Amino acid sequence: MNLSATAAAAGPHPLPSYLNADELGPWGNYLQQVDRVIPHLGHLARWAETLKRPKRILIVDVPIQMDDGRIAHFEGYRVQHNISRGPGKGGVRFHQDVTLSEVMALSAWMSIKNAAVNVPYGGAKGGIRVDPKTLSPGELERMTRRYTSEIGIIIGPNKDIPAPDVNTNEQTMAWMMDTYAMNTGSTATGVVTGKPVDLGGSLGRREATGRGVYTVGVEAARHLGLEVAGARVAVQGFGNVGGISAKLFAEAGARIVAVQDHGGSIYCEAGLDVPALLRHVAAAGSVAGFDKAEVLADDKFWDVDCDILIPAALEQQITVHNAHRIKARMVIEGANGPTTPGADDILQSRNILVVPDVIANAGGVTVSYFEWVQDFSSFFWDEEEINARLVKIMKNAFAGVWSVSQDRKVSLRTATFIVACQRILHTRQLRGLYP
Ligand code: GLU
Numbered sequence: 356m357n358l359s360a361t362a363a364a365a366g367p368h369p370l371p372s373y374l375n376a377d378e379l380g381p382w383g384n385y386l387q388q389v390d391r392v393i394p395h396l397g398h399l400a401r402w403a404e405t406l407k408r409p410k411r412i413l414i415v416d417v418p419i420q421m422d423d424g425r426i427a428h429f430e431g432y433r434v435q436h437n438i439s440r441g442p443g444k445g446g447v448r449f450h451q452d453v454t455l456s457e458v459m460a461l462s463a464w465m466s467i468k469n470a471a472v473n474v475p476y477g478g479a480k481g482g483i484r485v486d487p488k489t490l491s492p493g494e495l496e497r498m499t500r501r502y503t504s505e506i507g508i509i510i511g512p513n514k515d516i517p518a519p520d521v522n523t524n525e526q527t528m529a530w531m532m533d534t535y536a537m538n539t540g541s542t543a544t545g546v547v548t549g550k551p552v553d554l555g556g557s558l559g560r561r562e563a564t565g566r567g568v569y570t571v572g573v574e575a576a577r578h579l580g581l582e583v584a585g586a587r588v589a590v591q592g593f594g595n596v597g598g599i600s601a602k603l604f605a606e607a608g609a610r611i612v613a614v615q616d617h618g619g620s621i622y623c624e625a626g627l628d629v630p631a632l633l634r635h636v637a638a639a640g641s642v643a644g645f646d647k648a649e650v651l652a653d654d655k656f657w658d659v660d661c662d663i664l665i666p667a668a669l670e671q672q673i674t675v676h677n678a679h680r681i682k683a684r685m686v687i688e689g690a691n692g693p694t695t696p697g698a699d700d701i702l703q704s705r706n707i708l709v710v711p712d713v714i715a716n717a718g719g720v721t722v723s724y725f726e727w728v729q730d731f732s733s734f735f736w737d738e739e740e741i742n743a744r745l746v747k748i749m750k751n752a753f754a755g756v757w758s759v760s761q762d763r764k765v766s767l768r769t770a771t772f773i774v775a776c777q778r779i780l781h782t783r784q785l786r787g788l789y790p
Contacts, residue, residue, distance in 0.1 A: 371408060374456060381460035381670045387696040392772040395763060399780040406466075406776060409459050410477075411435040415505035417483060419497040429498060433481040433506040435515055436462035439782040442513055443479030444469055444720060446520025446549075447502075447527070450669075453482035457670065461520075464691050465720070468713040470775035472752045474724040479515045481506060487522050499527055503534040510535070512545035512731075518723050519549040521594070521669070525561070529554055545730040548723035557726035559741040560719075564689070565599025566742065567718015570749040572604070572663065572687045575710045578757065581662060581684055584608030587626075589661040589683070591615045592668030593636050596689040596716065600665055605629040613651060613659040616668070618643035620651040622659065657681060666693035673698045681707060688712035703766055711768035713775065714749075714756055721748050 417429040435443040445465035466478025544555030610626030618641025657677040667689030678701035685708040760770035
């Protein structure tokens with residue numbers, strides 16, 4: 356055995372050769388989060404390297420014929436980070452900034468998230484590097500179908516189950532399910548979740564991530580002695596996660612004072628009319644141009660006086676450059692990876708509670724799990740039952756990580772990673788190494 360090679364592999368931040376150290380991006384943030392948890396893992400730390408290496412990475416070329424006859428090629432990914440606890444599970448995003456490092460990090464955060472709420476899945480994620488707004492509906496469908504076909508060799512109801520994420524939705528999932536069904540010659544509704552309800556989707560799935568953000572937000576506020584009714588909330592991102600979260604907080608009496616999205620930033624001290632804003636965004640594509648609010652310079656969003664800040668857009672939004680400006684008492688991460696480890700430290704030193712993504716936005720995958728179970732049994736539950744089960748899982752998971760954070764005197768993020776990594780590595784150890 357070559358001992359020096361073993362020693363090198365066991366050192367800090369071992370990098371797979373396919374990643375450039377200068378371009379670690381979100382994966383680098385994830386590695387730092389893992390390093391923070393290793394001292395808390397006891398005998399399981401022996402297996403911790405598992406968490407730093409995705410199990411399987413597939414990079415695919417996605418060629419399609421454009422409407423004008425040209426052939427365009429897109430780069431697609433599917434990463435299965437860990438499948439110790441069950442099949443891979445996680446969304447697919449279409450975005451012009453998608454990179455391998457990003458999809459790797461997102462797949463790893465899915466492993467942590469699924470273990471944190473204890474649904475029987477590993478973690479996976481997929482994406483295509485494309486701005487879907489530049490495609491016609493036909494081009495979008497052809498790209499989605501070709502991508503599904505290319506990753507078809509590693510997905511399946513018992514292997515890896517995609518779902519919606521940034522810029523993908525129920526229609527995307529319908530095309531993915533149909534493509535998989537055509538290729539395999541059988542209807543397999545459980546191959547993706549987040550489908551239309553008429554196609555084996557679950558009631559409550561569309562709202563589930565926002566409902567989870569709201570549920571853990573209320574629990575966290577209670578621990579801080581913060582009243583949700585009357586609380587001032589700022590939201591970044593007004594898609595499926597930010598929009599529904601804002602709606603539920605507003606219905607509970609909170610004032611949504613600021614919203615920022617890819618089109619601009621708006622402010623209203625008295626509280627925005629959220630139903631009207633949702634209608635505006637559905638018609639106009641962004642919050643820009645909403646007439647019942649003041650326009651806010653984009654960078655001023657981070658100075659907004661508020662009690663609760665909900666980043667619900669993309670990664671690496673709260674950094675060492677703006678964390679000291681945030682005025683909220685707590686940050687609830689609707690997005691995946693919105694806060695860098697350096698910013699986490701600044702927020703913690705300023706006594707701002709961060710409810711991390713891996714628990715705060717786990718409501719989506721929790722109802723995805725319900726959808727998958729319903730598909731297997733072909734027996735569908737009513738919305739009341741789904742929401743009640745969702746709230747129960749989210750509250751229990753939050754209470755568990757809250758008590759670990761109190762006992763070990765660590766941030767909620769590290770506490771969530773402790774709970775999740777112990778679950779993942781325990782199953783890793785039980786299964787043992789093959790061969
Ligand atoms: N894309 C969502 C997430 O980041 C949901 C994943 C799923 O339902 O599988 O959690």
